[in-house]
Amino acid sequence: MAKQKQIEAIRLSDFPEEIDEKTGLKFYGETSYENQMAVLSQYLHNGSLEGNDTATKNQREEIIAAILEFLERKKSQHSDFEYDLSEDFASMVAENPGQYNLFEDFFNVPFPNPQRSKHTLIDLFAGIGGIRLPFNELGYKCVFSSEWDKFAQQTYFANFGEMPFGDITKESTKKHIPQHFDLLLAGFPCQAFSIMGKMKGFDDIRGTMFFEVATILERHRPQAILLENVKQLTTHDHGRTFKTILRILDELGYHVKWQVLNALDFGLPQKRERVIIVGFQSQSQIDKFSFDFTKKPHSLEKVLEKDDEVDPSLFASEMILAKRKKQTENKRVFYPSIWHENKAGNVSILDYACALRTGASYNYLLVNGKRRPSSRELLRLQGFPDNYKIAVSHGEIRRQTGNSVAVPMIREIAQKIDYILNMN
């Protein structure tokens, strides 16, 4: 009964509309090109108007408007674009998109959605899809994704052929989530933790991104969840923040297990500790899940490109080199290694990176003491395969990889979740 009350409180609540000014992440609204492309991607990958009586008039109009927008963009990019820009034509395309040779950008990608699949998922706070990627390999179909940063959306589109929807705090975004799906993925951001410890229940956590996850779980009740966050989430505010999260998951009917895992143990030359929460609706399913993994040796050699293959602008200035020389005078230097200067000015020289974080730390990472890591190396440090496309600037890749996850770590967890979901 008490549970029911809390759930009602969510439904009745007003949703705050937050834009993160501190991080500078941009919000792209409902009518943006990205949103139109999100509508179109979801339709091309998952929907069909033909014989689909459940597509409402509004959905139809939204899809036709998105196709028109898409055609207009194509026309502005290609002067020889032969297609008609009328609403009638857009509506014909909507009825049978496969007949027109227009949508290869949505399908001709390294990690396409499987045509048929046993299980479906949604990818929240999707970033560049590091959590989704291993599930793609296992044949899971993504039926909704959300990521509000325009550049991360570009990377995601180039690799999965799907433009994520924007701000998940908005009802206009959440309305695109299909009622039924099997698995919810979320590496939710942690900016709001500072206020979470004092919070006790559902109502209190409003305004945090975990509230968005909880709301979606309450409304859609997927069988399984996979949440990822920084290790500090477990200790923040003497553990109170994490306790709140676990309690709310329990109230929502999820049986969970959690563990702090380190990318270094999954074959990556990178120390990166993250808390992983796995949950199932049924106790017997979670009982079958364990965080037992065999440690894999890491190799920096496999990550590094040859110096003459990387952009010359990545090489450190004479001034930095001289400073590093001084800082490492009495240290044993071995190769290959990643040099990392901490805030106190001490340099550690290790065969792995001990900081691949967005922003500051990157400035202090030097490959073999000479140069900054390239975009491909940063992706490899997170375990992204080499056919993962780079579609944005190096600066954006730095930010995106810093925000992303160790793909091999998620891969091992994904295999275990898949094994359990296949038992049904």
Ligand SMILES: C[S@@+](CC[C@H](N)C(=O)[O-])C[C@H]1O[C@@H](n2cnc3c(N)ncnc32)[C@H](O)[C@@H]1O
């Ligand atoms: C920790 S990162 C997750 C990265 C992701 N797991 C990956 O593999 O790249 C959190 C992401 O949430 C996005 N984000 C933050 N607030 C959001 C919101 N209100 N709606 C949609 N995305 C949001 C950020 O732009 C960021 O990319």
